[in-house]
Amino acid sequence: MRKFINLDANASYGPLPALKPSSILDSDYLNPSSIHRGGQRAKAAIELARDRVRELVGSDSALKVIFTSGATEALNLALNFPPEVARGRTIVSTTIEHPAVLAALQRFEKFGGVVRWVAPGRNWEFSEAPFLNALAEKPLLVNLMCVNNETGQLLPVAEISQALRSAGYRGLVLSDAVQAAGKLDLSFAGLGADMLALSGHKIGALPGVGALVVGNRTDLEPLVVGGPQEGRLRAGTENVPGIISFGQAAEYVRQNLAHRLARYAALRDTLEREISARFPDTIINCANTERVANTSSLTFPGVNADDLVVALDLAGIGISSGSACASGKPEPSHVLLAGGLAPATARSTVRLSFTAEAADDELAYCIEKLGDAVERLRGAA
Ligand code: PLP
Numbered sequence: 001m002r003k004f005i006n007l008d009a010n011a012s013y014g015p016l017p018a019l020k021p022s023s024i025l026d027s028d029y030l031n032p033s034s035i036h037r038g039g040q041r042a043k044a045a046i047e048l049a050r051d052r053v054r055e056l057v058g059s060d061s062a063l064k065v066i067f068t069s070g071a072t073e074a075l076n077l078a079l080n081f082p083p084e085v086a087r088g089r090t091i092v093s094t095t096i097e098h099p100a101v102l103a104a105l106q107r108f109e110k111f112g113g114v115v116r117w118v119a120p121g122r123n124w125e126f127s128e129a130p131f132l133n134a135l136a137e138k139p140l141l142v143n144l145m146c147v148n149n150e151t152g153q154l155l156p157v158a159e160i161s162q163a164l165r166s167a168g169y170r171g172l173v174l175s176d177a178v179q180a181a182g183k184l185d186l187s188f189a190g191l192g193a194d195m196l197a198l199s200g201h202k203i204g205a206l207p208g209v210g211a212l213v214v215g216n217r218t219d220l221e222p223l224v225v226g227g228p229q230e231g232r233l234r235a236g237t238e239n240v241p242g243i244i245s246f247g248q249a250a251e252y253v254r255q256n257l258a259h260r261l262a263r264y265a266a267l268r269d270t271l272e273r274e275i276s277a278r279f280p281d282t283i284i285n286c287a288n289t290e291r292v293a294n295t296s297s298l299t300f301p302g303v304n305a306d307d308l309v310v311a312l313d314l315a316g317i318g319i320s321s322g323s324a325c326a327s328g329k330p331e332p333s334h335v336l337l338a339g340g341l342a343p344a345t346a347r348s349t350v351r352l353s354f355t356a357e358a359a360d361d362e363l364a365y366c367i368e369k370l371g372d373a374v375e376r377l378r379g380a381a
Contacts, residue, residue, distance in 0.1 A: 002316050002365070004316050004317075004318065005316060005318065005358070005362050006318050006355055007312075007319045007354060007358075007366055008319055008353060010150075010152075010202065010295060010320075011318075011320055011353070012201045012202070012207065013202055013203060013355055014204070015205070015206060016204030016205075016252060016253075016357075017357065018204070018249075018252040019205070019248050019249065023248075024206070024241045024245050025241060026041075028041050028042075029042035029045060029240050029241075030042055031237055032046055032237070032238050033229065033237070045240065045243075045244050046067070046240065048244075049067075049243045049247025049248075049250075050067070050243075051247075052247035052250045052251045053065050053211055053213070053250045055251070055254060056186060056198075056250040056253070056254050057181075057186050057187065057188040057196060057213055058188045058190070060188060062215070063213055063215060064215075065212075065214075066211060066230045066233050066234055067209060067210070067211050067234065067239070067243050068209075069208055069209065070200070070207070070209065071100065071176065071210040072100040072210070073234075074197040074199075074212035075098070075101050075104060075212075076100065077220065077222070077233070078174050078195045078197060078212055078220075079108060079141070079143075079174070080220075080221045081111065081221070082221055083111040085140070086111035086112050086113035087111065087112035087113065088112060089113050089114070089140040090113070090114045090138070091108055091114075091116070091139060091141045091142070092116045092131055092134045092141075093105055093115060093116075093118065093143040094118050094119070094120070094155070095119045095334070095338045096145070096148055096335045096338050096339070097143065097144075097145055098145070098149060101143060101176060105143075113140075116137070118131060118134075118144075120339055122340060123288060123289065124339050125289065128159065128160055128163040131164060132163060132167055135167055135168075135169055138171070140171055140172065141171055141172040141173070141174055142161075142171065142174070143173075143175070143176075144157055144160060145157075145177075146175050146176065146179070146180035146186075146196075147177075147178075147179040147183065147184075147291075147292050148179065149178065149179045151285050151295065151336075151339070151351075152292045152296070152297065152353075153286045153289050154180075154184070154291055154292060157175050157192070157193065158191050158192055161173045161191065162192055172217060173192060173193045173194050173195075174195045175191060175193045175195070175197075176196075176197045177197060178198060178202050178210075181198055181199075181202065182203040182204075182249075182253035183264070183294055184261075185257060188213060188215065196213040197211075197213075198210055198211045198213065200242060200246035203246075203253050204249040204252070204253065204355075205248070206241060206242045206246075209242035209243055209245070210246075222234060264293035264354055264356055267294075267354045268293055268294060272298075274371075275298065275371060278371045279300065279371070282298055282299065283301070285298070285336070285339065285341070294353055294354045294356075295353045296351070296353070297351050298350055299345055299349040300348055300349075300374050301345065301348055302348065303374055303378060304347060305321035305347055305348055305350045306321050306347075307377050308370075309321050311373035311376070311377065312366075312369060315369040317365075317366050317369060317370075319351065320350065321351070332347050333346055333349070
């Protein structure tokens, strides 16, 4: 039987073949807080992983890497302002963020804060103006993601943070770098952010681990309190196997970036070319914006995206409609609506996101099955 093909890598990459199970599950690793050898070995393995994650974002030794249960927790930690801090203060954020950010900002509003939402322009673009206009309110934090998970669009984080600093902004800049890691040369310093959120399972580590990378911020309020782990910013015995796998995946994707990017581009370009040739009315969302090479957001007018997801699942291929977190929810994706798609068009949109390990024959099979399913569903409509 053909193995299941993951064309939904933005939801979860799956463990990289390059992971080393024997070191991830080393029975010598005990509680990293213990002073005996079993504890100290685990602690050393965590510190090695921390260095590797730091290297993934540009290797500045002053950066604090706080391991969490995932990017959702990292983003919640970054946006955890208690009511006495939130009250009357402003956060500026794009409207196309992951639900982890949207929900954390709703909590900020509940605590008396104000959120100034910045929507993309007609061609998905984000200009500096709405961010600069909000400076009059002396925002506590400005948030914009590096790469959108549904469309692969690259947002101008470096340009906007530079414009803000030039205009005298002294507040915090947060960026969700989950979908940027492993898909571009990520540089904490280059982005000009104060905090970046990362997720292990999006780059081929085990699920259940992420990190908040912090530059110059000293007032972080922990979400989880208890023991002194992670510099007292995230209590609880560390997820040792997850963290080690995160370190291994971070090192692997960083060292192999160039040829992985070339592979992503070859896969994505072949898919888009062949599908557009068979269905000339296919809309490639964000085709005219800068985007990462592994993601393709395709609209097939007249086709229900959820039906297409099910049809491909039956053929042994995983894709998604909207974002994985939104699947099963009747409303169309907030990202696609923010980008100006009509609700019916958004409901006809699927996301295909590649692993760099996908083989040519797997891609050919996916293109054939996708095309056949689109044709069948249109015939049935
Ligand atoms: N941010 C983005 C852009 C994502 O794509 C995801 C996962 O879908 C998350 C945050 C949440 O990551 P995690 O699964 O590690 O909580």
